[in-house]
Amino acid sequence: MTTRTAPTALWPTAPLDDPAPAGDPGSAAEDAERLEAAVVASDAPDTVFALSRHGRRTVRSGGTAPPPGAAREDLRYEIGSATKTFTGLLLARLIRAGRLTGGEPAVACLAPGRGAGADPVTLAHLITHTAGLPALPPGFRARALPAWRTNPYGRFPADRVVDAFLRHRPHRRPGTRWRYSNYGVAVLGHALAAATGTAWEELLTGHVLRPLGLAGTALAPEGPAADAVGHTKDGSAPVPPFDAGGFQAAGAVRATPHDLLTFLEAHLDPDGSPAADALRAVRVPVLRRGWDHRHVHTIAWFRHPVDGGPMYFHSGATLGQQAFLGFRPDTGTALAAVCTRRFRAHDPFVAGAYALLAET
Template sequence: MASLEGAVPDTYGAWGDRELAELVRAAGPGASAVTLAVAQGRRQAVRCSGRVDHAGGEPCTPDTVFELGSITKTFTALLLADLAAQGELALDDPVERHLPAGWRPADVRHGGPIRLLHLATHTSGLPRLPPGLLTSAVATWSSNPYAAYGERRLRAGLARTTVRHRPGERFGYSNFGVGLLGRLLTEAGRGAGYAELLADRICRPLGMRATTCSPDSPHRATGHRHGRALPPWRIPGLPGAGAVRASGADLLRYLCAHLLPGEGGSAYGDALGEALREVQRPRLRLPRSGDQLCLVWNHRRTRDGRELLFHSGGTRGCTTLIAFCPQTATAVAALCNAGPSRRDNFAQAAYDVFKRFARGVGGE
């Protein structure tokens, strides 16, 4: 496992069990599997509960794969920063520079152009969802709303989009924007698909063997919504916004790489090390909040100077959160196979667990 230098693996001890039990309660009866992965100082643990399906199946383990939903966006941001570090693009590049041949950009009415940095900071002015997606999602809204929205519809939707605010001027969370960014990165990355780019630039260097965009990955936890098993999540037109799935063990590798971005040496390479640092740099202050936004990552500074970086995710069948604090060498990934609902508080409970670990009081 790529990890903190000198870390002591603690996969099968009791450390973190209390927090896992807390997350199991927060996930509620809708989830059959819950994973908590933690790094704190020199200690690491991956705690698991339940089985991959309410109907039975194999036990949940550190290698059980969950759908990550919007946590995918942090991978897209890291790909952007890696391509920039290798000189294959620049954060200030206009979108038009990396559009596939024959694609028309959005119509920007004021200012412009939209730049890659705007897509990675949700300031492009693009709407939350691309035109045409809701129409295509009606039949599968409760299970797989993105499944019928492929690249052809993305191309048509972009051409139909009008941006009415000056790019870079306003924050507006956009699956459309980061999904489009993922597509542009495949052009800049010499035409490799998003899944291939992810595997080549991030997963292999960091030793993330279970991380994939494939809906049919082995050892996957079945997603559930209101206790009902769902088919695997599919998001073919916007994979950079929500297609990645990963295990608790892999996410611990991923987060630990962010904790020590400059110490990867030949294991990561200079460009990926630079990219891991670049995604953590605050870019703007969020409206009506003291929080800031980095490249996709949310950034919160505590009164005692600790920096908390975090992102949550959800599909119809899974809820997830990842977070890390560089000052205390703390990282947490929390995963369950029940989709978000108004009644659950899994993501908030996971964030509360992370805050305690980041203060050095978790895991007792």
């Protein structure tokens, strides 16, 4: 997707303009009723809707399949592209710690000594989807085709992602157009690892997961006792656990609903968190695009206006699971929703989760 007007890219230094949280407008019973309705409407084998309002949690789960061996809310779910919110926070933490600026050319990180050119793709371009890269790297579809319905990303490992980038010439000058790119964020993960001399998994664990106390979050499958099982679009058949291949920074995270709420609650109330500065930074708009600049982004979240103030959100999907994460500072509310069914046309899950948070 491209924009009709050039984006205005800023790095997050401005103060937050979000309003203070309003008083609690809903009761626990009302929240539970809304969540139960959302679970039923999702029509998936396993579904969990977890809501936090001023720290009060309400969780409802269910599904069309028989209950798994463990409680649905205790399983880890693949969150797909919502992983990018973790990667954005990681980058913000590295910037706040003075280890990076965000302006580093990705080529300089991945191939030291190689010239970056006049208009290099920077780390900031990669996280904001303004690097001029396509959604997927050249050659991806041909290599992934034999596993297109099982695990296409697993056939494109890290070295191929990096090599494709180092050979690539952007079709547009970086920073001039927005185009959502799993490829770009994947490259960012490898650039962060190269620039710091630390594997992405170790970076994310040390700078995000451990400081926020996310013990129920993993970066690879950990077996049927811990992980939810994904299903096809109609929910009739299971699919293998997702293999992110070289796209870890774009889609590898799997987490329990309670961990996802903890992650979101940290964004709502950064005070006292070891990641406080970065949590505030990822709420600041850095990009406005489209007609009248109506589409607003931070380095981690989509940001939409709702009555009372902005709503931050990101969704994600793998071949057999879906996730929606969002929070509203004006109402002190966060929502983590997950389900085990492949995304389908006119899917009720993401639309229902978005509407629930927007109206809550």
